[in-house]
Amino acid sequence: MRYSHKLSDAVHILAYIEIYHEGDLSSTAIAQSIESNPGLVRRLMAALRSAGLLATQQGTATPTLTRAPAAISLLDIYRAVEPDATLLHVDDKTNPQCIVGGNIQDTLRVAYDQVQRAAEDQLAAITLASLIADIWHRQHEKERGDA
Numbered sequence: 554m555r556y557s558h559k560l561s562d563a564v565h566i567l568a569y570i571e572i573y574h575e576g577d578l579s580s581t582a583i584a585q586s587i588e589s590n591p592g593l594v595r596r597l598m599a600a601l602r603s604a605g606l607l608a609t610q611q612g613t614a615t616p617t618l619t620r621a622p623a624a625i626s627l628l629d630i631y632r633a634v635e636p637d638a639t640l641l642h643v644d645d646k647t648n649p650q651c652i653v654g655g656n657i658q659d660t661l662r663v664a665y666d667q668v669q670r671a672a673e674d675q676l677a678a679i680t681l682a683s684l685i686a687d688i689w690h691r692q693h694e695k696e697r698g699d700a
Contacts, residue, residue, distance in 0.1 A: 559634040560627075562587055563597050566631065567606065568685050570616050579614035597634060604633030622685055628676035640672055641665040 569583050576582070580591035580598070587594065598616060601607040606625055609616045612662045618625065631638070645656035 557635065557638070559597065560631050562589065562593065563601060563630050563634045564627070564681070564684060566594060566597055567618060567622075567625065567681055568688060570607070571599070571618060571622055571681070571685055572688070575631075578616055599633045601630070604629065606630065606633055618681075622682035623680050625681040625694065626677045627679040627681070627684070629656065630681070631673075631676055635672055639665070640669055 565587050566583055569586055570578055580594040584591045584594045588687055598609060600608055602609055605614055605619055606629060608619050622630075641661075643658050643665065645658060648656040
């Protein structure tokens with residue numbers, strides 16, 4: 554199974570833009586932080602822009618958040634970069650002649666919908682501001698440890 558890093562990278566981009574708002578905000582600089590490539594950063598920024606979370610100007614490296622970090626939830630970011638994503642997927646190829654195979658899809662869809670709703674409720678409760686605060690906290694802890 555291949556995992557998507559889109560959400561993680563999108564949060565990284567938004568946190569980077571907020572923390573380094575007076576620095577180099579080029580896709581190249583952000584890509585170096587993510588250890589990825591500028592093309593990926595530009596694609597994710599385009600999705601964040603389409604979702605109304607990010608404002609950019611063509612030809613300049615001056616992206617800005619469109620809302621305060623406290624007003625951007627992890628769910629907002631998730632929906633921006635994974636618009637059709639669901640966490641769990643049902644195998645639709647089972648034997649309909651079997652008691653289990655003939656009923657498992659509907660049974661699991663109900664359960665998986667509950668899991669999806671619970672996950673989205675949790676994502677909605679986490680703000681970009683809280684994630685940025687945690688980044689700063691961890692950085693200060695590292696700096697104290699080095700002293």
